Amino acid sequence: MNTKKPLILIVNDDGINSKGINFIVELLKNRGKIIVVAPQKEQSAKSNSLTINEDIRIKQVFKSKNLSKYFCTGTPTDCVKIAINKIVKRLPNLCISGINHGSNSSINVYYSGTVAAALEASINGIPSLAFSLLDYSSNPNFNEAKEYILNIINKILQTNISDFNYKYKNYIQSKLCLNINIPNVKKDKIKGVRVCRQARSKWIENYISTDNKESFRLTGKLNNLDKNDKNDKNDLSLLEENFITVVPINPDRTFYEMLKQINYLNE
Amino acid sequence: MNTKKPLILIVNDDGINSKGINFIVELLKNRGKIIVVAPQKEQSAKSNSLTINEDIRIKQVFKSKNLSKYFCTGTPTDCVKIAINKIVKRLPNLCISGINHGSNSSINVYYSGTVAAALEASINGIPSLAFSLLDYSSNPNFNEAKEYILNIINKILQTNISDFNYKYKNYIQSKLCLNINIPNVKKDKIKGVRVCRQARSKWIENYISTDNKESFRLTGKLNNLDKNDKNDKNDLSLLEENFITVVPINPDRTFYEMLKQINYLNE
Numbered sequence: 375m376n377t378k379k380p381l382i383l384i385v386n387d388d389g390i391n392s393k394g395i396n397f398i399v400e401l402l403k404n405r406g407k408i409i410v411v412a413p414q415k416e417q418s419a420k421s422n423s424l425t426i427n428e429d430i431r432i433k434q435v436f437k438s439k440n441l442s443k444y445f446c447t448g449t450p451t452d453c454v455k456i457a458i459n460k461i462v463k464r465l466p467n468l469c470i471s472g473i474n475h476g477s478n479s480s481i482n483v484y485y486s487g488t489v490a491a492a493l494e495a496s497i498n499g500i501p502s503l504a505f506s507l508l509d510y511s512s513n514p515n516f517n518e519a520k521e522y523i524l525n526i527i528n529k530i531l532q533t534n535i536s537d538f539n540y541k542y543k544n545y546i547q548s549k550l551c552l553n554i555n556i557p558n559v560k561k562d563k564i565k566g567v568r569v570c571r572q573a574r575s576k577w578i579e580n581y582i583s584t585d586n587k588e589s590f591r592l593t594g595k596l597n598n599l600d601k602n603d604k605n606d607k608n609d610l611s612l613l614e615e616n617f618i619t620v621v622p623i624n625p626d627r628t629f630y631e632m633l634k635q636i637n638y639l640n641e
Numbered sequence: 642m643n644t645k646k647p648l649i650l651i652v653n654d655d656g657i658n659s660k661g662i663n664f665i666v667e668l669l670k671n672r673g674k675i676i677v678v679a680p681q682k683e684q685s686a687k688s689n690s691l692t693i694n695e696d697i698r699i700k701q702v703f704k705s706k707n708l709s710k711y712f713c714t715g716t717p718t719d720c721v722k723i724a725i726n727k728i729v730k731r732l733p734n735l736c737i738s739g740i741n742h743g744s745n746s747s748i749n750v751y752y753s754g755t756v757a758a759a760l761e762a763s764i765n766g767i768p769s770l771a772f773s774l775l776d777y778s779s780n781p782n783f784n785e786a787k788e789y790i791l792n793i794i795n796k797i798l799q800t801n802i803s804d805f806n807y808k809y810k811n812y813i814q815s816k817l818c819l820n821i822n823i824p825n826v827k828k829d830k831i832k833g834v835r836v837c838r839q840a841r842s843k844w845i846e847n848y849i850s851t852d853n854k855e856s857f858r859l860t861g862k863l864n865n866l867d868k869n870d871k872n873d874k875n876d877l878s879l880l881e882e883n884f885i886t887v888v889p890i891n892p893d894r895t896f897y898e899m900l901k902q903i904n905y906l907n908e
Contacts, residue, residue, distance in 0.1 A: 421688035421718075422751040429856045451688075451752075456857065459846050481764065483894050484689040484757075485718075497748065497843070526906060547841055547866060550899070552906075567908045571895040574814055576764070579726050589696045590723065599814060620906050624896035627750050628838040632817070632889035639793060639819075639887050641834045 379440070380406035380467035380531055383457055383495065387450040387474065387487030389416045390435070390443065394473035394507065397516040401524065402470075403441055405531075409466070410436075410443040411457040413450060418476075420449045420487040422494065432456055450491035458498050468531060469495035472505035473516055473523075479506075479555045479609040479619065480573040480596070489553050489623065496551035497625055501530055504551075508613065509558040518561040522618050526554065526567065548625040555609060557616045568617045573610035574599040646707070647673035647734035647798055650724055650762065654684045654717040654741065654754030657702070657710065661740035661774065664783040668791065669737070670708055672798075676733070677703075677710040678724040680717060685743075687716045687754040689761065699723055717758035725765050735798060736762035739772035740783055740790075746773075746822045746876040746886065747840040747863070756820050756890065763818035764892055768797055771818075775880065776825040785828040789885050793821065793834065815892040822876060824883045835884045840875035841866040 382402055386395040390412035402408055411432070430448035437443075444461060446453045454469065474488040483489050492504035505523065507514055530550070553572075557564065576597045581590040602611040609619040649669055653662040657679035669675060678699070697715035704710075711728060713720045721736065741755040750756050759771035772790065774781055797817070820839075824831065843864045848857040869878040876886040 416694070419691040419693045421690045421757065423688045423690045423754075424686040424752050424859065426686045426859055427683070429851050429858050431856045433855055452859070455846055455859070456848060459848050460857065484760070485691050487690075490688065490751075493751070522908075525908065529906060547843070550903070551896075552903070553894075567906055569900055569903050569906055571897065571900070572893055576814070579722055581723060581726050584696050588700055589698045590727065591696050592691065592693055592719070592722070620903065621894075622896040622899035622903055623894050624891070624899075626839055627820075627888075627890050629818075629889040629891035630838065632891075633836055633838070636817070636819070636836050636887065636889055639796060639834055639836055641789075641792065 381462065381464060382406045382408050383462065383466040383469045383500065384408060384410045385450055385453045385457070385469065385471050385491045386412050387417045387420060387491065389413050390445045392475065393514060394475050394516060398470055398473055398505070399441065401520065402527070408441045409457065409462055411446055411453045411461060413453060414445040414447050417449050417487050419485045420490070421485050422451050422490040423449045425449060425452050430456065432460065450487035451494045454491050454494040454498070466500050468527070469500045469502040470505065470527070471502065474504070474506035475514055476510050477506055477508045477555055478504065478553060479613055480575040481577070483553055483572060483623070492551050493623055493625065496549045499549055501549040502551045503527065503530065503554055505554050505556065507556045507558060518559065519556045519564060519618060522564065522567055551623040551625065553621045553623055555613055555619045557613050557618065559616050563616050564618065565616045566618070567620060568607060568612050569620045570607040570609055570612055572621050573608035575610055648729065648731060649673045649675050650729065650733040650736045650767065651675060651677045652717055652720045652724070652736065652738050652758045653679050654687060654758065656680050656683045657712045659742065660781060661742050661783060665737055665740055665772070666708065668787065669794070675708045676724065676729055678713055678720045678728060680720060681712040681714050684716050684754050686752045687757070688752050689718050689757040690716050692716060692719050697723065699727065717754035718761045721758050721761040721765070733767050736767045736769040737772065737794070738769065741771070741773035742781055743777050744773055744775045744822055745771065745820060746880055747842040748844070750820055750839060750890070759818050760890055760892065763816045766816055768816040769818050770794065770797065770821055772821050772823065774823045774825060785826065786823045786831060786885060789831065789834055818890040818892065820888045820890055822880055822886045824880050824885065826883050830883050831885065832883045833885070834887060835874060835879050836887045837874040837876055837879055839888050840877035842877055
């Protein structure tokens with residue numbers, strides 16, 4: 375048995391000083407060797423974007439025996455790439471992204487910097503967990519789901535990581551990447567943890583005109599288009615029932631079921 | 642038969658003055674009513690990112706009977722959202738994103754603003770085509786593949802769009818979204834068009850230190866990890882053989898094959 379402490383990379387999109395990332399650091403600081411690489415400033419809704427036409431800067435801001443912290447001027451995905459290439463000395467055993475302040479359920483997964491950072495770690499060979507709490511207040515309480523979060527992390531760390539080095543059929547080589555959302559309720563209201571699929575949903579945008587007819591601020595409301603089907607559970611419906619949801623993320627974007635349907639484009 | 646001219650939304654990530662978008666506008670200007678909504682400045686590698694903490698501004702810069710052009714200060718995905726919400730009077734029949742200057746094959750699909758804009762249109766009910774030419778020069782030649790590009794667009798416009806209003810099993814509601822890459826060769830070297838899957842590949846990053854040990858510029862090389870298998874074609878290998886590649890993009894990010902494998906996380 376390998377008694378070496380696991381190396382855990384912690385990233386986020388809310389920035390290095392956010393409450394969510396510091397909660398995770400505190401939670402895991404005796405569990406392994408921790409390296410934090412997080413954006414200097416908030417980088418929400420940055421998806422998988424990269425900084426390509428300007429420099430990015432990294433700076434160590436804290437160092438102790440089992441914890442190092444760096445800020446990075448780039449996006450969440452930049453944080454993961456530069457951590458792997460310039461900071462860590464061995465491949466981390468796990469990457470945790472978050473805890474995000476706000477939901478990344480259903481189609482929010484397209485825009486989320488938190489989930490994007492986890493995906494980037496997973497395609498670089500690191501099992502990765504993106505955590506998000508459905509609390510948009512200025513002082514969210516991450517503590518209610520503490521035992522559930524620790525249970526998930528422990529189960530993933532205790533599993534032989536090579537189990538997830540799947541190369542399933544045509545799929546892209548990747549380690550496990552999980553999108554985990556936590557309802558914003560007291561501990562005794564949380565019903566449990568459920569592995570499920572992404573819900574069908576749609577943002578109904580509302581662009582607020584801010585000064586004239588040319589400038590707008592994006593606001594909106596997420597519309598759940600899915601059915602609450604007992605035999606085919608989705609993340610939005612389960613979160614409404616106060617379950618913690620776990621959606622595995624596919625690194626392959628090919629829509630295989632459409633390949634034959636569009637064969638008429640071949641020439 | 643509907644004789645109304647199709648309404649075509651044209652977007653990109655290279656910016657409203659790029660050669661690629663103007664090539665598409667010229668190509669289609671007698672084919673329908675064209676609305677261009679493109680970033681004011683280059684927005685490469687922005688993925689599905691959104692502008693959420695600042696205003697975005699749109700401004701009409703050209704108007705004739707069948708062509709309107711707007712710039713938008715936001716990302717490619719912002720362009721699509723604001724076009725649908727604030728500019729068009731009916732849902733476009735087609736969205737074209739590009740032509741991008743450079744490849745969006747294989748895992749570039751994660752980072753691409755061009756493909757992200759097409760995905761955004763498709764989840765809003767508009768069939769969408771992302772085009773990219775594998776030419777990184779300052780003056781790319783989009784003309785060599787002209788007939789192929791027109792053929793694809795005509796085939797999609799002639800197909801009853803409701804054919805693609807699939808609601809396949811659990812999949813997210815969406816219209817067709819195609820990621821199309823074009824090899825950078827003369828017309829007579831192009832071998833044809835092939836519908837295929839995304840290749841397995843990996844970026845090997847090389848961070849160049851620019852001033853000291855804290856500032857870096859991202860560079861890298863894409864490594865094709867896939868096999869050139871006749872019965873299981875992928876985009877990278879087909880592009881190397883000088884085919885135009887068409888990969889349908891899955892709007893559902895759930896990794897269904899993993900659901901059962903991670904059931905032990907349920908509690």
